[in-house]
Amino acid sequence: MDSTDFTAAKHTIIVSDLHLADAEPPHPGNPLWKRFKRRRHFVDRSFKAFLEHIDKEAGAPVELVFNGDIFDFDSVMKIPRGVQVSWLEQRRGLAAEEPKSRFKFGVILDDHHIWVGALRDFLLKGHRAVFIIGNHDMELYWPSVQQDLLTRLNLPEDKRENVRFCEWFYLSNQDTLIEHGAQYDAYCMASNPIHPLIKKGSKVFVRLPFGNLAGKYMLNGMGLMNPHVDSSFIKGSVREYFVFYYRYIMRTQPLLLWTWFWGAMATLAVSLGDGLLPAMRDPLMTPSRVADIAAKSNATPMMVWSLRELHVHPAIFSPMKILRELWLDRAILLVLIVLVSFQFFSTLNVFVSVSAWWFFIPVGVLLPVFISYAHSVESELDKTQKVSMNMAPLSASIAKVRRVIHGHIHRERHAWFEDVEYLNTGTWSPAFKDPECTLRYGRKCFAWIRTAEDGTRSAQLFEWKDTCVELIEAEARETTQLETVNAVGEA
Secondary structure: OOOOOOOOEEEEEEEEOOOOOOOOEEEEOOOOHHHOHHHHHHHHHHHHHHHHHHHHHOOOOEEEEEEEEEEEEHHHHOOOOOOOOOOOHHOOOOOHHHHHHHHHHHHHHHHHHHHHHHHHHHOOOOOEEEEEOOOOOHHHHHHHHHHHHHHHHOOHHHOOOEEEEOOOOEEOOOOEEEEHHHHHHHOOOOEEEEEEEEEEEEEEEEEEOOOHHHHOOOOHHHHOOOOOHHHHOOOOOHHHHHHHHHHHHHHHHOOOOHHHHHHHHHHHHHHHHHOOOOOOOOOOHHHHHHHHHHHOOOOHHHHHHHHHHHHOOHHHHHHHHHHHHHHHHOOOOOOOHHHHHHHHHHHHHHHHOHHHHHHHHHHHHHHHHHHHHHHHHHHHHHHHHHHHHHHHHHOOOOOEHEEEEOOOOOOEEEEEOOOEEEEEOOOOOOOOOOOOOOOOOOOOOEEEEEOOOOOOOEEEEEEEEOEEEEEEOOOOOOOHHHHHHHHHOOO
């Protein structure tokens, strides 16, 4: 372990979900294609000003915690020259093998040299940084990838120890539990964060969650849909889908349904195939692995095991859940209706010559059933977002704290649950509600925990407005005992 003391902090700043990715070049024939990834939407300069503001205002060393999804490995689609890749990688991005993860990380860092330089300047002033691994930057697990960041920061030897990488949580000052929050989302959680590697043939991979694979294989091919905003691809009604298709898709990507279908099938195959593989583990090394996670997180091995027990059950073990989220259940039902109608028409035509219009009779009878089922299926995204908040009292009890801070859900919040203070720092990602990138979603928020003269620490949630900060008032106290019990049942 390093010699820098990470157990005490007078100031702790927490940010999450920056989703730094590579810059998308302009597409002359389709100017809206992945416009949210254009360089002009990068947060680098804003983040540099933010760090300078924090350094000036704090007046003391700052513990800067990057609470997951700082880097977005899944959205990088650049392919290295001279490297053999699969057909799927060629079209949707590299797999999570160590050398390929390093290549993707290098692409990200090349395009965000301002961000890297700003963090370097911040660390040179005596501050320190903690990186908690989220679901979109799970490839930070590779030690060589972590080393690549340290190499880019180009810090003196005595300052390199001021950077630390943690698995899914970090305990700050023994009073605040900081978790990314993906572990409470069945679709985005790491199935085994203690042992995240799997082996396929002779190759070793980081096992990516279902949600990551859906973003890689589906949304990477749907360039007019913003992966950082759920409403970009999950509409409230059939009418909204038709309006979106007519306004944006029909002229630029008319075969979107085919793109969706094969991307969904690829997601289904890879997520189930990877999910059923055993984790790579050495039982003799597990105690030391857990001890290392605990030491880096300022926790105890018992805390690591106990927090791990709170993680929800992965969606990959419930194939019907995956089918519903991919809309494949509705596609299958629609195909069955067509087949049944064709069978009805063919059988009837054997006995008596009938018009082709008879094919549409069973279609008309069964279509209301399809529509009723389609309307009854609701996305579980909102449900999983509530679980993380409901788990706060339990995780706080395990960590022996009264404050829990999450990211992941891209919705800033400051509230209380059963006398436990809960904060979510939202997102700094290029999140826009429209393909033109004119309707911004969310605010660039951060949590600031300060130490008072009596030694107690208090937390506040702020919005960064590029030149100043604005306090976000905490919400009224909430009681969620019943919801917490339900969340434990699901876990």
